[in-house]
Amino acid sequence: MAGFENYEEATRKIEHEIESMGVALGIDWSDEAQVRELACEALEHSQDRIHQAAANPDDQQLGAKVTLFGLASLMLRTMEESAGVGLESHGGPVWKVFGRALWAEAQKRRPAQD
Numbered sequence: 001m002a003g004f005e006n007y008e009e010a011t012r013k014i015e016h017e018i019e020s021m022g023v024a025l026g027i028d029w030s031d032e033a034q035v036r037e038l039a040c041e042a043l044e045h046s047q048d049r050i051h052q053a054a055a056n057p058d059d060q061q062l063g064a065k066v067t068l069f070g071l072a073s074l075m076l077r078t079m080e081e082s083a084g085v086g087l088e089s090h091g092g093p094v095w096k097v098f099g100r101a102l103w104a105e106a107q108k109r110r111p112a113q114d
Contacts, residue, residue: 007082007089014074015091018098021068025061029094032101039101042072043109072102079103 021027028034053059053066079099082089090096 005078005081007078007087010074010078011089011091011095014071014078015095018068018071018075019094021064021071022094024064025068029097032097035097036101036105038068039072039098039105042069042102043105045069072098075099076102076106 022029027038049062049066049069053062056062075095075098079089090099
């Protein structure tokens, strides 16, 4: 389906939801260290958080974090897919700062290619 996606619209929707979860979690998007730590946690612990959220459905903070981690995954997939068809997906300031942190953390985890 790559090439038929509306990446601009997807980017706007994802960023809006990321901003909403950021408000719920009290994230300071201008704090690079906090955002990088959040990106690291999103990539390392998302499955653990999903299981915790399922066991604690009343924990709104945990639910917001799980939602944010899912959005992080969608964000990375959108960037990868659009790059695959020669487009660069980027949104506003929150997308850019979180996307940069996620991309850097994801690149650190990829095995070195010979």
